[in-house]
Structures are given as structure tokens and as C-alpha cells.
Amino acid sequence: MSAPFVHPAHEPVARAAAGFARAHADLVALRPEPLHLLARTRHEGRRTGLVSGGGAGHEPLHVGLLGPGLLDGAAPGLVFTSPHNRQVLEAGRSAAGPEGVVLVVKNYTGDVVNFRIAAERLRLEGVRVGEVLVDDDLATDSADNAAGRRGTAATVVVEKLLGAAADEGRGVDDLADLGARVAAASRSLAVASRAQTDPTTGEPAFALGPDELELGVGIHGERAERTVARPPLPDLVDDLVGQVLDALPAGGGDGLLVVVNGLGATTQLELYAVLEEVAEALGRRGAAVADALVGTYVAALDMHGFSVTLTALEPGWLDLWRAPSSSAALTRGSAPVVDAPWVGGGATAPAAAGGTDGAPAADGSVPEGASAPERTLRRWAGDVETAHGDLTRLDRLAGDGDFGDNVRGGLRRVVARLDADGPASRRSGADALAAAGEVFLDEVGGTSGPMVGLMLAELAAAAERAGGETAADDAAWRDGLRAGLAAVRRVGGAEPGDRTLVDALDPAVRALADGGSLADAAAAAAAGADATARVRARRGRAAYLGDRVVGTPDPGAVAMAMLLRAAAGDAGPGDAVAGLLAAGR
Template sequence: MSHFLPETDAVLTAARGLAQAHAGLIEVNSSPLYLRARDADPARTVALVSGGGSGHEPLHTGLLGRGGLDAVCPGEIFASPHNRQIYEASAAAAKSGGVLHIVKNYTGDVINFQIAAERLRHDGIPVATVLVDDDLATDSADSATGRRGTAATVVVEKLLGAAADRGATLEELTELGQQVVAHSRSIAVAARAQTSPTTVKPAFELDEGTLDYGVGIHGERGIRTIARPATGDLVRRMTDDLLDALPEGPDEVLALVNGLGATTELELNAIAVLLSDELTARGLRPVLVVPGTFTAALDMAGFSLTLTRLEEGWAELWTTPTRTPLVLPRPSLAPGSPAAPVSTPASAPAPTPRQGGDRALLDRYALTVTQVRDNLTKLDQLVGDGDFGDNLAGGVRRAVKLADETGTDGTAALAEAFLNDVGGTSGPLFGLLFQHLAAASPADGGAPTVAALAEAAAAGHAAIHRVGGAVPGDCTLVDALAPAAESLAASRDADAPEAPLTEAAQAAIRGALATASLRPRRGRASYVGDHALGVPDPGALAVALLFMALADIHEPATAPRLPAPGHITVL
């Protein structure tokens, strides 16, 4: 089971929890269930009421309060509220100017809100409806239902909430809401379906490397399944589709980047920049770019983009402060202002290129790391946080770029890249090792001597021990580095060893593979205890791969004795 909902009364319990967290702002009516704001602006003459199936939080309930909604009617998960909920919530919240219903265009929602509206009219309460139908994926001339209502509901509720607090009438709010809907379109994609609370399994399956394009917020399949493109290409495609469908209007736009439940803030913030750049490149002015999770689909891994063309005064409505559980981002940009610039440090003087140098080692190691990056990532996911493969590959790419641009020696480029630009634990430690290995590379580009490599490996081992404290047996990269350094030292002291680098690589491989039987004592792997048993340490394997690359370059006749990199990096 991948969720932690109570077995009974999950929605009511969650509603009580929201009210508990915002005491004084929200009250809960349990039968029928609705939530009501306790702190309405005295200038408001029309109550705003919305609702829909649960599982989309913070939609609706997050905007309950001053500057937002007066009442919210939550249905069961992905199910519309029934008309009694809506009727009684509206009657309780109604003000002198009546009630405005904000309804997402789903059949159950529409019918139940319409029935509630009829009952309110029968009681003499003025009522009107704004129907949100922004979903581009369901824009079909053959559909009698019309487009679904999705994340643009947040834009409608926020703008109308601010306008209502300024004393707008029912007719004015209805017209404004209809204009905002007409100016808005959304499209969503997903890489993984939400977990069904009933079956406790994904609602649908997607093959690896694919996305569903045009998914709904209730977990509906997309209009098509596509091969997963690069994120920038995906944002470009979504932007093109939205702009093709969005009616003509002002060049100033609000862009909402919405997570569907399992998409991280890190991802959404990055997507927001990509979207902003795409809009700017097309001559539009994204004066409000708002990333966050606003309309979820339980724990679906995906995101939606919403574009709203901004008429005069709408940006100010968005930036009006609220007193609601959800604090919406309020960019300080005035309409038409350029996006905040990104400061970049002045360029440092280019280092003086070394003549010659061991560039071949860098290229061989880069090729090897590229081949086994996914293997290293999978191993690190079993014992750590899963970032080792990407960190190692990213550092090597930086080193290759540095060597290409400046002519820096291969191992010196590795040292500079890993010491200066690769974070985490292992990055700087590898940087220390590369720093000492760089000293062993002759300036004329020839092969390093066994004595120089032995001294460099021993010095790197000592530096890593001083910094991190690791010793052989701790299940770290030292378990591969120490035997390799000892092998080189022994070869240096022996008479003309046949293949000292190959022997050192073999020692490193044995040490790395032996970490599978060790219980980690340092690093993040130490946190998982016995779960790490049976898994070789990825850092130790990366050290072994480095010595294998050295042997490949400088001892090509004997290096074939070594196993393939892919062989030693899989369980």
C-alpha cells in the first residue's frame, strides 16, 4: 500500500485536519460535508462556492478564505459532491448579492451544481454559474460534453476571489469568470499513473520511456502515448499546442506550471523557466509564471501547463493578498516587465594549457562511465540516494568540456571538474584522487611511470582518509583504492613486473566486488544497514573502472585479462 489514508471517512477526516491546521479561518460542516470560510471580507456581497472530487488538493480547499472562496464542497475521491452538499453550503454562505458557483466541466459536477442552483432559486437566492472548460486534450467538435475543467480553475477562483472582495456584483463576477475561462487553456502529461486507493495499484501502466499526453486530473488516460522526449522539447511541444488553441488576445500571459501530485518542486521550478523562455521567444510577455502543485491527481507523476491571456487589471487581481491555506506565489513583476536576470560571475582567466598530457585516459574513462552510468545508478538506489551514476557522469562531462576548451591535461581536467563542480560526498573525494593522479602524468604526454602512479595512488588514498576517515572495510571507494595502491607499490619495488597497471586494476576490482559482503560503516549506505549486503559499493566500482581505463591505455596487451565494465557493475 502506497498511501496513508484512513480506512473510513478519509475525506471528512482530511477536512477536519485542514480546519484544525487553520483554526479561526475554516469551519467544517460534517453532514452534509462542506467547509466554510469564517473570515470573509466585509466588502464582499456575493459568495463564491466551488467543489469537486477529492484527490486534487490543494484545489478548492486551498483557496478557502479571504481573497478566495466562501465555501467548498468536497466529494469522495474523484467523485462529484452531491447536490445537497452544494445546496446547503451555498445557502449557509450566501450573501446579499447571491451566490456564484465555480464548476469544473465534468458531468457529475455539472448536474449536481445545476440541481443545487435550482433549489437555491426556488428559495429566492440569486445564483449564477461559471463553467471552467480549459482542457485542450478534450477539445473535440464531436464531443457533446465539451472540454474538461482542470488547472485553470485555480486562476478563475483566485481572480474572482480578489474581485469579490472589491465588491463586484454577481453579474460582474460571472462575466469576469467567463472571460478568464475563455482566455485559458491547459494540457497535462504523465509518466506514471496515480495509485488507486481501491486497488492500491497504478490506475494504468506505461511502458518505460513513454508518456501519456493529454491526461485528465482524475487519472484518465491521455489522448495519445508518446516516446518521452527531452524535457525542453516536451515543454516546447506543449507550448505550441496551447498557443495554437488559445484564442487571440493580449500578449501578456499568466503561466501556471502545475504538479499532478508526485512531481517535485525542483522539477516544477525548472519547467517554469523553460516555459517562460518558450513564451518570450514567441513574442509573448509572461508577466506571471507560477510553479507549484495546485490541482493534483492524487500521486500522479506528471505536470500540466496553463496559459491565460491577461486583460487589463487581471495581474493585479492575481497579486492581491489572500488569507487562505494555500499561499499562491505572487511574483513582484509589473505587467510587461522582463524576467528577473540571472547573474553570472565574471569569467575567470583561462588556465594555461599543459602541453601533452594524458587526454587518452580522460576519453577512455568518459566512454566507460557513459556505458555503465545506469548500472551505477541502480546500485546506488539500493544503498543510497541514487545520484552516484549521474554525478560521476556529469563530472566526467565537465572534465571533457574543460579539456576541449582549454587544452588542460586529462587528469588535471578531471581534478578541476570534480573538486570545483561536483557535489555530494563522492565528487570532491574523487577530485582529490584525480588531483594526485594528475601529478603522475608526464608533461610530454608519455606513459606515467609505475613509481609515479604508486606515489599518486598512495597520496590520494591518504588525502581521502584525512578528509573522510574511511579505511578498508568501511565499504567505500577506499576498498578499491587501497588494494590498487598497494599493488602499484609492490610492483614498483619488484623487478620489471609484466603488467603493473593490469595487476592494480585486478586488485581494485577484487576490492570493489568484495564490498558486497560488507556492512557499510560510512556514507549514506551506512543508513540502510543490512539492506546494503549483497550490493557492491558504486564508488569502489568507479575507482576500479578508473584503474581499468589506465590499464587499457598503457597496457593494451594485457588489459584484455580484465572483465568488461558492464560485467562488474551489475548484480
């Protein structure tokens, strides 16, 4: 298979957003820093803005749903990576109407964390904010999965109905309640016969035989818990429909809305054939189809597969579904519109879009006069640069493979910012850590960005309390890591044993609390990361893969072990961390 034309970690995501804005200049305006897009017009009755977002690679979601009757703002992240919270913050700030703004988020850990942080920041500015969580994926409906069901193609249904309701002039609370009810009334299930192309290797992200299917695949290319034999299409669709229909809550009464969604490489010919099979399968069960939507709306790059979404319609919802909308991907009828006041003169021309990760590689070198925390950051950046491929492989085995790009990109930006700030001798350790925390909080998406950013911010506060010029001070690390661990657990909800970076941080904090050195903490972090290879995940995207992740350590935990090793210097457990990274090979 040939290599793809773009690499997801770098410039092409921003360039693609610029190209989209250029192609649809009558509909959307681009703001490249931080990257988000806004609808140029709105329905004259709208008083509450609607904002959504998520990783690139799902197009036309979400940028293709910008316009009257749909969204006012969209924040795209890197491929299969949530936008960082500052993107959502700026989109929400710009899109908020007189009544406020509603944020629509798919239930993935990184999306939830970044949207939640953006919502808190908007509220601090006095903006009324409502939040709607879409969690329709039946394949991830398990009592063992603390992350909950993933958000997939029902997002299109939620955004269409909310857009029509917002055009009626409804407020934040009414829209948030409606969105929650629509999400609760929707379930989806996806199947794939070929994985998406890995943008790095040009090969399928996982292998399937000609007679195999991945039943329950995710829109980020996540594998299902099991691979199944490939049945004839009528049997496959009948099974999908039966499972989804059985999972719908009781109620509705106005029939079913059906969405047959392509995952990127499935032709319209195939999708219409699937719809016919869906309609017949529903008819055999006495279920009525009120309306249907067919096409690729929530892709997984170029995965060959499809999903089936059913929504049990409540009275009035069908009218909202059929209400006028105007966007690049979903246009129905026409409606009276006005220029969107939130676009104004601040919108930037598409040609001005910049890159998302243009910082140079970090070599781990340390300038003369650097404080101990800055030496740690620079060593960590160099180590992650070297281990990028291994971290990517570990994450690909447990999810979508974006972790290596995210943490490397963040640390590159940290080093670039430190270099731009002038001689290291003028900068305290607290300053270096604070700058690093700001970079990860405001510029790095996914789950890793805000989690690492919160931890670094707490380390900076501890260094500041210690005088700002801490050497390899075990007490400052003890206090900072303890506060950082608490913040990560508070925001992300993870506990020890859930197979996350908490499993490395928690033993490191306990080692320091027991009077151990940084070398002891580094060894404890490495042991904690190693232990993640022997448990099923309960948080993050790995939670959807069941036993398939057992045998390889969590990449976030490994990265935390690498940070503690960098802090401990030559005393760090180099062989142990190297062994963790080798598990991805």
C-alpha cells in the same frame, strides 16, 4: 507498490476534511453533514459569496483556496467524485452574501449536474445565483466530444481573479461574466510519466513504460487518447507550450499568466525547471510572461506529471491576480477582513466529522411483507454488492473507477434507511422508491447519484399514481421509466448512442411501450448495455478517451440492466448481465 493509507470510498475523506479544518482552524470551519467547509473571515467589501467544489484527491483545490480574496465555501466529494447537490446547496446557502452567490464548477458531467441542481434549489429559495463553468483542458477539445473540454488547473486562476473582484463589492452578474471571460482566455495541457496509485489495489491505475508519456492526461487519472514516446524535457515543454499558445483566443494584450501545476508526485525542483522551459519557449515565440504560479494546486492523487496553463490577460486582470488573499494554499499580502456572517455558531468543530459511507453491506435479502418495488431495490442492492469489483473495473477502463463505490454506497444507504423505517409491511412501494430517490439525489455524488435519483423519483411518482402498492406492474414501470428517462436526458443532456445509462433505459422503455413485459424490458436493457461496448463515448469522462473505451460496456448502462433484471425477478436475463460484468475482468 505498497497500499495507500486511506481508501477513497469511506471515512478517510471526511476525516481528511476534519484534519484540514483542525490544521487551519483560524481560516476555515467544517460542517460535516452534508460535508462542506466555510471561510471564517471575508474581506470587508465582499457582498457576493463564492463557492466551488469537486472530488477529493485534487488538494489543495478547493479547500485550500478558502479565505479572503478567494472562496467562501467548498464542497468536497469522495475521491475523483463530484460532491452531491445537497453539499453544494448547503455551502451555497451558507456562503451567499447580500448580493447572492456565484458557483464555480469544473466541466465534468457529475460536477455540472450536481451544481446545476443546487443552483436551481437555491433560486427556489430566493437566492441570486451565478454560475461559472471552467473548461480549459486542450486535450479534450474535439468536435466529437459532446461533453466539451474538461475543467482543470485554470480553475485556480478563475477562483483567484473572481475572489479579488468579489472583494471589490461586485455583484453576481458581473462576477459570472468575469469568470466566463477568464475561463475562455485560459487553456491547459497535462502530461504524466506515472499514473496515480489506485487506492484499492495499491498499484498504478495504468501502466506506462520508462520511455512513455501520457500526453493529455486528466486530473482524475483519465488516460489520454494515445501514449507517446518520451522526449527530452525542453522538447516536451516546447510542444506543450506551442499547442496551448496556439489554442488561446485572440485578444488579451496584457501578457500571459503562467501556471505550472504538479499532479501530486512531482517535486518543486522539477516544477521550477518546467517553468524555466515554459518561459524560454514563450520567449522564442515573442510572448511575454506577466506573472507565474508554480506548485501543486490541482493534484491527481499521486500522479507523477504536470500541467501548463496559460491565461491571456485582459486589462485589470493582473491587478486582480496580485490582489491580497489569505488561504491555506495561496496567500498574498493582507487585506481588511471581518468575521464571515455565514459561519456563525452553526459551524461544527472538526472533531465531529462523520463518515461518508458507513452503511453496512447489502445482502439482497427481502423482509416479509415487502412490496414489489422494495423487493426490487433490495435485490438490486445485493447484486451490486456482489458485482462491485466488476463495475469498478469497467469504470476504471472508461474513466476514474468511482462508479462501483458510488452506486454501491447509495444502495447501502437505501437499504439502511428502509431497515430504519420499520417493518416493510407498513411501507408502500411508492414510499420505498421515494426514499431511494431521496438518498441518491441528496447523498450520492458523481453523475450517477442525481441521475439514478431522478429516475427513482419518477418511478415513485408512477407507483403513487398506481395506488402505491404496485406489484410487478408493467404499466407502472412503463410510465415511471419513461418519465425517468426524460428527466435524465433533460438534466444530463445524453442521447441514445452517447454511451451512458440512457443506452440501457431507452430500449427498456421502448420494450414496455410496445407491450412487452418486465422480462422483455430487462432483456432489452442488457442488449442496450452490451451495444455500448461497440461505440465511442460522447458524454461523461469516457468521452475523453476516444477509441480506448471500445470493447467494454458502459458501467452505468450495466447497472441499469441490473436494476431491470432485479425488477423482472427470476425472469431477468441473468446470463446476459453476467457476461456484461465479466467484460471488466
